[in-house]
Amino acid sequence: MVSGKNKKQTYDVIVVGGGHAGCEAASAAARMGAQTLMVTTSLDTIGLLACSPSFGGPGRGHLLREIDSLGALMPFVIDRTAIHFRHSGKDSPKWAPFAICDRLHYHRLLKNEIENIKNLTITQDTVEDISKNKKSWNLLSVAGQRFTAKTLVIAAGTFLKGRTKQNNASQKAGRNNEVSADALAKSLKGLGLKLGAFRTGTSPTAIIPETGFKEFDKQFFEKKPRYCSFVKPEKEPEQTETFKTFTGSKLLILLKDQQADKERGPRYCPSLIDKLQRFPEKKRHPVFIQPEGLDRREWFLNGLSMDLDNEIQQQIVGLVAGLEGAKIVRYGYSVSYYFLQESQLFETMECRENEGLFFAGQVTGSNGYEEAAATGIMAGINAALKACNKEAVQISSETSYMGVLARDLATKKLGEPYRMLLSRATNAHELRCDNADIRMMGVSGRLKLIDRKRLAQVKAKKVRIEEAVTGKTVSGLTPEDKREIATIRKIENYGLKSTNVKKLNEMAIPRTLDYSKIDVSKEAREKLNRFRPVTIEEAIRLNIPENTVKALALYLQRKAGQRENVSRETKK
Numbered sequence: 001m002v003s004g005k006n007k008k009q010t011y012d013v014i015v016v017g018g019g020h021a022g023c024e025a026a027s028a029a030a031r032m033g034a035q036t037l038m039v040t041t042s043l044d045t046i047g048l049l050a051c052s053p054s055f056g057g058p059g060r061g062h063l064l065r066e067i068d069s070l071g072a073l074m075p076f077v078i079d080r081t082a083i084h085f086r087h088s089g090k091d092s093p094k095w096a097p098f099a100i101c102d103r104l105h106y107h108r109l110l111k112n113e114i115e116n117i118k119n120l121t122i123t124q125d126t127v128e129d130i131s132k133n134k135k136s137w138n139l140l141s142v143a144g145q146r147f148t149a150k151t152l153v154i155a156a157g158t159f160l161k162g163r164t165k166q167n168n169a170s171q172k173a174g175r176n177n178e179v180s181a182d183a184l185a186k187s188l189k190g191l192g193l194k195l196g197a198f199r200t201g202t203s204p205t206a207i208i209p210e211t212g213f214k215e216f217d218k219q220f221f222e223k224k225p226r227y228c229s230f231v232k233p234e235k236e237p238e239q240t241e242t243f244k245t246f247t248g249s250k251l252l253i254l255l256k257d258q259q260a261d262k263e264r265g266p267r268y269c270p271s272l273i274d275k276l277q278r279f280p281e282k283k284r285h286p287v288f289i290q291p292e293g294l295d296r297r298e299w300f301l302n303g304l305s306m307d308l309d310n311e312i313q314q315q316i317v318g319l320v321a322g323l324e325g326a327k328i329v330r331y332g333y334s335v336s337y338y339f340l341q342e343s344q345l346f347e348t349m350e351c352r353e354n355e356g357l358f359f360a361g362q363v364t365g366s367n368g369y370e371e372a373a374a375t376g377i378m379a380g381i382n383a384a385l386k387a388c389n390k391e392a393v394q395i396s397s398e399t400s401y402m403g404v405l406a407r408d409l410a411t412k413k414l415g416e417p418y419r420m421l422l423s424r425a426t427n428a429h430e431l432r433c434d435n436a437d438i439r440m441m442g443v444s445g446r447l448k449l450i451d452r453k454r455l456a457q458v459k460a461k462k463v464r465i466e467e468a469v470t471g472k473t474v475s476g477l478t479p480e481d482k483r484e485i486a487t488i489r490k491i492e493n494y495g496l497k498s499t500n501v502k503k504l505n506e507m508a509i510p511r512t513l514d515y516s517k518i519d520v521s522k523e524a525r526e527k528l529n530r531f532r533p534v535t536i537e538e539a540i541r542l543n544i545p546e547n548t549v550k551a552l553a554l555y556l557q558r559k560a561g562q563r564e565n566v567s568r569e570t571k572k
């Protein structure tokens with residue numbers, strides 16, 4: 001028998017987890033020059049897309065452009081593995097890229113990128129225990145490896161005490177059949193950290209007979225895609241159509257007695273049962289039929305997230321228009337997991353009570369690939385800075401959705417997994433996809449996260465746009481520049497300058513306001529009644545939709561106008 005004492009391996013930064021957060025954290029730390037180790041349970045699941053193979057859309061697409069401006073991997077990999085690009089919010093501040101990727105190709109290219117990063121070592125293992133002595137963090141793995149680092153990033157996703165549910169059975173797993181990280185959760189608790197439980201779920205995949213596709217609505221791809229990264233891919237992607245269909249009334253009858261889910265799941269990616277119970281008035285719900293890859297017959301049934309018995313799942317699928325003959329090949333399931341409860345992180349993603357310990361991704365209470373990547377890059381940068389005794393960087397919520405994300409995760413009590421929405425920013429019209437590179441230029445330049453050539457290009461773009469907006473004749477404007485200039489002019493015409501937004505934010509809301517008089521959704525009214533915000537800014541922080549905030553502000557403005565008229569009348 002071979003025996004030997006494992007020698008302690010020393011690094012500047014160690015990242016636990018090779019998901020979307022872990023990959024960006026490790027890549028950012030290594031690119032900043034820190035000797036970095038990424039430990040992850042399986043190299044075959046690096047950057048696995050655990051749910052839909054899609055990225056972007058308003059809010060999340062904005063995050064993609066911002067992290068791209070800091071040299072992230074995710075937007076680069078999406079653009080090179082996408083098989084369908086579609087856009088939303090044409091030529092307005094809401095415009096965002098949206099892409100569906102080939103699931104396997106995405107994982108392979110991301111792994112390849114990770115393998116080629118200078119200063120980055122990767123190892124397949126599971127971390128069981130972490131502890132701190134004076135200046136360093138010590139880690140012990142299942143396989144008996146011992147590591148030490150100046151700073152540590154935990155990016156363990158849905159694995160901390162993960163419990164999956166499918167076909168009426170529960171399993172100790174962080175994802176389908178992947179072992180949960182119970183020992184690490186215990187170790188984190190041992191450091192005095194408070195962990196709460198959230199739940200999320202995913203839809204089944206199926207093989208669909210050719211005849212089914214005749215029943216679906218086609219969703220066409222953009223022939224000239226606008227990419228997730230500012231750096232265009234070397235060649236145009238080969239794309240395919242996707243499809244849309246709907247659930248019908250027979251499904252409502254089948255599921256009318258199903259119990260609501262117990263744990264808190266994501267409001268914006270609800271399970272089928274959640275949707276039926278939250279919107280009983282809706283007679284049908286959309287199902288998006290998304291391809292797994294160009295060479296596969298398996299389709300992801302986005303919109304049918306469920307963890308019911310396999311037989312019921314198959315029955316449900318059979319009741320959806322066009323899916324009558326479809327056969328499920330991977331059943332839907334849900335996972336409940338531990339996350340870090342509120343007020344334990346700084347906006348730098350460092351733990352308040354445990355210096356040198358950073359968190360990123362789903363463990364921070366966020367939900368989604370893009371949110372994970374954004375917190376990953378912030379944690380990676382700051383872990384590297386701390387390891388070199390340099391001051392932390394805090395990304396501002398005034399100038400980016402990344403900052404909004406960091407602020408909310410650090411300061412808000414989360415009632416459900418957090419997803420990025422445009423309405424979470426108070427100045428959404430200023431935080432556009434097309435100007436993300438300019439907005440992030442201060443950080444990317446100072447920390448050298450992008451190369452000199454790219455930085456010079458961003459600087460030149462800024463000058464071109466500023467000059468063109470002031471009316472100067474500028475040559476060499478790109479289509480992107482022209483779009484950005486048109487948007488800036490539109491915003492100026494609407495008078496939506498920051499000063500006006502500031503005034504709007506400070507607008508007072510009477511405590512006794514009767515919300516039934518304002519034309520907003522039932523859900524928003526309930527929230528406003530419950531929390532009774534005293535300013536518009538407070539109302540925005542409740543994450544109510546942008547339209548609701550506008551309706552509320554308009555109502556208050558009208559009321560104030562009426563009062564002014566009355567007082568003028570009485571003065572007369």
Ligand SMILES: Cc1cc2nc3c(=O)[nH]c(=O)nc-3n(C[C@H](O)[C@H](O)[C@H](O)COP(=O)(O)OP(=O)(O)OC[C@H]3O[C@@H](n4cnc5c(N)ncnc54)[C@H](O)[C@@H]3O)c2cc1C
Binds near residue numbers: 051156157159200360
């Ligand atoms: C069932 C399911 C449904 C989902 N549904 C949605 C949805 O509807 N909408 C949405 O936006 N998002 C959804 N997600 C979430 C999405 O997958 C995550 O937000 C995203 O993957 C988070 O990235 P992450 O890097 O934080 O974690 P992950 O991608 O989960 O990566 C975590 C990594 O850490 C590794 N790891 C864990 N513990 C250890 C350890 N102790 N030692 C070493 N390595 C470890 C794991 O092996 C894994 O590689 C869903 C996820 C699941 C599992």
